Amino acid sequence: MTTVSWVEIDEDDGFGIENLPYGVFSRPGEMPRVGVAIGAYVLDLAGLSSAGLVEDRHYFASGSLNAFMVAGRAAWHANRARLTELLTDAAHRAQVEPHLIPVADVEVLRPIEVADYVDFYSSEHHASNVGRIFRPEAEPLKPNWKRLPVGYHGRAGTVYPSGTPIVRPSGQRMTGVSEPEPSYGPSLRLDFEAEVGFVAGVPSVARRGVPTGAFRDHVFGFLLVNDWSARDLQAWESQPLGPFLSKSFATSISSWVVPVAALEHARVAPPVQDPEPxxxxxxxxxxxxxxxxxxxxNGRRVSEPPFAEMYWTAPQQLAHATVNGAPLRTGDLFASGTVSGPERGQRGCLLELAWNGREPVELGDGTERTFLEDGDTVTIRAKAPGASGSVISLGEVVGTVFPALT
Amino acid sequence: MTTVSWVEIDEDDGFGIENLPYGVFSRPGEMPRVGVAIGAYVLDLAGLSSAGLVEDRHYFASGSLNAFMVAGRAAWHANRARLTELLTDAAHRAQVEPHLIPVADVEVLRPIEVADYVDFYSSEHHASNVGRIFRPEAEPLKPNWKRLPVGYHGRAGTVYPSGTPIVRPSGQRMTGVSEPEPSYGPSLRLDFEAEVGFVAGVPSVARRGVPTGAFRDHVFGFLLVNDWSARDLQAWESQPLGPFLSKSFATSISSWVVPVAALEHARVAPPVQDPEPxxxxxxxxxxxxxxxxxxxxNGRRVSEPPFAEMYWTAPQQLAHATVNGAPLRTGDLFASGTVSGPERGQRGCLLELAWNGREPVELGDGTERTFLEDGDTVTIRAKAPGASGSVISLGEVVGTVFPALT
Structure with a gap:
């Protein structure tokens, strides 16, 4: 049975009563605070709290979700149940309606303060494509790839909210065989990476890992990530210690963190893992x-990556990242790595879509791309099945490329 | 002319009036606060502030140096000049002496809150040795190594203060050719890495780099780092994205942050860089x-690494790390990578000292080491020349290895 809200909602948008994702917003002259997206509105939780309508231990009059994220699963579930009640029982409508603000009237901000940022590499299709592109003579996957979720630490200080301008980064590049010396200048191979991330709420104990079965006790929710990448910087700098400046200039995240509970109906069997982990x-x-x-x-669809194809799952990523005793902190962000499916139209970055520049992607507006051009806007969206046939939207993460500063 | 303090100081200890390094300490039942090491004492800056003896805009009654670090170079210099005056002019002795606390009577805490943590790889001797050990058939240095300071992001959340127990991490390892399958268990090749770090105080503007000439405007000081490393986890996990769990279980830092100004007399010409950067x-x-x-x-000296041999310098590391527009945040920690000299007795980690297990290091107590054993205590110390023939100590970073948790 579908639960029905008294809020007028276009159910196909994916911001219905089964979703209730959390974010942070502000209005001109007002302090940032926590809200929940519902239909075309933001429900002001700080306002609800002031009116005594939700339990709040200083979670909501805050510029980030972190205070609420640390509160833990019981608090998350209680609040979700209460919001569902307030938004479905028409008896509450008069009290709650003043706290619904059209999303068009607010500025939506970065939802979380990021503690550490880890980026995985968990799509077999993506890792295989990258291997084929850069090491055509060798096995596409390294021997460790099917044994553990390969990952690395990224820069937490450059995780930006959706909409932040992406200035083309400069750095050292090898621009081709005709120019055997590295040169300094703007990246000529700027790319996006479509990823899905999850964020830790409840810290874990140092020196004890988080087993896969404890995932829901620690993880607050999921969001979209664009792990912007400068491929020319990356190819030159990454041996032997991995990517550094080619990634650290910017990582964009979506505005709304979708609670783990909202994605229970999206859970499916992952691909068979062989060898057994x-x-x-x-x-x-x-x-x-x-x-x-x-x-x-620029509004033209170039790919539809299927996250269900990911080889390593989020609980596996979390268990791996903590098995050495590294504790979780509130705000730790874990991204999946580029999401790519088996088809060309399912690849999650231009490096793969245009096969390292050899097969340009037609945008359908008369132009084609091998890598991103100044002025390009990249939008990543995602939807998932929710309860009772509903749609759960993860919203979108957007960024426009600006010319390098000189 | 040497400046002389009225505090009784053993000048050879390196905590004289030319040093004045900052740290955070507490006494039982009292809040943590900022202090300066002088001789065998901690000078309580929060106490001095309460007594109206130093200018303080809420810098010192704080559990970390970050508030003071963000204040900037003019504030750092003014405070250093004022402390020098207070500690050298006998007229201030009666006022200041009550705020000198024997360091033996306090608990010294982690001095900084770490924002992002970057680890470089800037010793040519270390990088060459690692290359020879792991890729004996190839050039020891990768083509990029002399073109840019190779580095990567580490885990900020596991940067621990000196003295924190180091629990042997578990994870996936390849234990040898006789066992072609990876297995899970405690690292069998636990190592230290002797490094020197610097910490950013003043943030930089996003999308604008920090040129080498602006180093002093942003960097507060230097400290010692032990980048604990599980070599068996590292060898297995690091392709293609670099080290992850083999490093993220623990990084230890020393207690006292030595101001950049205290190291002006330690500046020397670095090795010639060819090709020119x-x-x-x-x-x-x-x-x-x-x-x-x-x-x-365990108290037996195994190495004396010379930091003057480092190929890439701290201002070069900082300029490189920000050239892509990544801004600095207060508390960003940059470590040098293992410090190794050309001689065997100058290598900064056991991997090199014992040549990947093939040449055990004799401790001089009848035992030898290829990698660290449970119960081993690793101490890293450093001294530098100060003004007028004085000695500047960076103190020490200490850690004892505890058995893996089961």
């Missing part, structure tokens, strides 16, 4: 997630 | 630093 990576529950991504350049 | 990496001033490190295992 070591014990600490085994998971009793299916944690594939049927998120359907969509990537647009 | 690109323009953004050029530096008008010599920024080699004559820091003489010492590494002890």
């Amino acid at each position: 070591l014990g600490y990576l085994r998971c009793d529950e299916p944690w594939g997630l049927d998120l359907r991504l969509e990537v647009l350049i | 690109l323009g953004y990496l050029r530096c008008d001033e010599p920024w080699g630093l004559d820091l003489r490190l010492e590494v002890l295992i």
Whole structure:
């Protein structure tokens, strides 16, 4: 049975009563605070709290979700249940309606303060394509790839909210065989990476890992990530310690953090893992997630990456990242790595879509791309199945490329 | 002319009036606050502030140096000049002496809140040795190594203060050719890495780099770093994205942050850089630093790494890390990478000292080491020349290895 809200909602938009994602917003002259997206509105939780309508221990009159994220699963569930009640029982309408603000009237801000940022590499299709592009003579996947979720730390200080201008980064590049010396200048191979991230709410104990079964006790929710990448900087700098400046200039995240509870109906069996992972990576529950991504350049769809194809799941990533005793902190962000499916139209970055420049992508407006041009706007969206046939939207993460500063 | 303090100081200890390093300490039942090490004492800056003896805009009654670090170079210099005056002019002795606390009576805490943590790889001797050990058939240095300071992001959340127990991490390892499958278990190749770090105080503007000449405007000081490393986890996980769990379990830092101003007399010409670096990496001033490190295992000296041998300097590292527009945040920590000299007795980690297990290091107590054993205590110290023949100590960073948790 579908729960019905008294708020007028276009159910296809994916911001219905089954979603209730959290974000941070402000209005001119007012302090940032926590809100929940519902239909075309933001429900002002700080306002609800002032009116005594939700329980609030200083969670909501805050410029980030972190205070609420640390509160833990019982608090998250209680608040979600209360919001569902307030938004479905018409008896509450008169009290609640004053706290619904059209989303068009607010500025939506970065939802979380990021503690550490880890980026994985968990799509077999993506990792295989990258291997084929850069090491055509070798096995596409390294021997460790199917044994553990390969990942690395990124720069937390450059995780920006959706909409932040992306200035083309400069750095050292090898621009081609005709020019054997590295040169300094703007990246000539700027790319996006369509990813899905999750954010930790409840810290874990130092020196004890977070088993796959404890995922829901620590993780607050999921969001979209664009891990902007300068491929020419990356190819030159990454040996032997991995990507650094090619990634650290900017990572964009979406505005609304979708609670884990909202994605329970999107859980599916992940791809079969062969060889069987070591014990600490085994998971009793299916944690594939049927998120359907969509990537647009200047409003033209260029890809539809299927997150359900990801080889390593979020609980496996979390168990791996903490198995050495590294504790979680509130605000730790974990991104999936580029989401790519088996088809060309399912690849999650231009490096793959245009096969390292060899097969330009036609945008359908008479232009084509090998890498991003100044002025290009990249939009990543995702939707998932919710309860009772509903649609859960992860919203979108947007960024426009600006010319390099000189 | 040497400035003389009225505090009784053993000048050879390196905590004289020319040093004045900052840290955070507490006494039982009292709040943590900022202090300066002088001789065998901590000078309580929060106490001095309460007594009206130093200018303080809420810098010092704080659990970290970050508030003071953000205040900037003029505030750092003014405070340093004022402390020098208070500690040298006998007229101030009666007022100041009540705020000198024997360091033995306090708990010294982690001095900084770390924002992002970057680890470089800037010793040519270290990088060459690692290349020879792991890729004996190839050139020891990758083509990029002399073109840019290779580095990567580490985990900020596991930067611990000196003295924190180091629990042997578990994870995936390949234990040898006789066992072609990876297994899960405690690292069998636990190592230290003797490094020197610097910490950013003043943030930089996003999308604008920090040129080498602006180093002093942003960097508060230097400290010692032990970048604990699990070599078996590292060898297995690091392709293609670099080290992750092999480093993220723990990084230890020393207690006292030595101001940049205290190390002016330690500046020396760095090794000649050939090929000449690109323009953004050029530096008008010599920024080699004559820091003489010492590494002890269980009190037995095993190495004396010379920091003056480092190929890439701190201003070059900072210019590189920000050239893509990534802004600095207060508390950003940059470590040098393992400090190794050309001699065997100057290598900064056991991987090199014992040549990947093939040449065990004798401790001189009848035992030898290839990698660290449970119960081992690693101490890294450093001293540098100060003004007028004085000695500047960077103190020490200490950690004892505890058995893996099961």
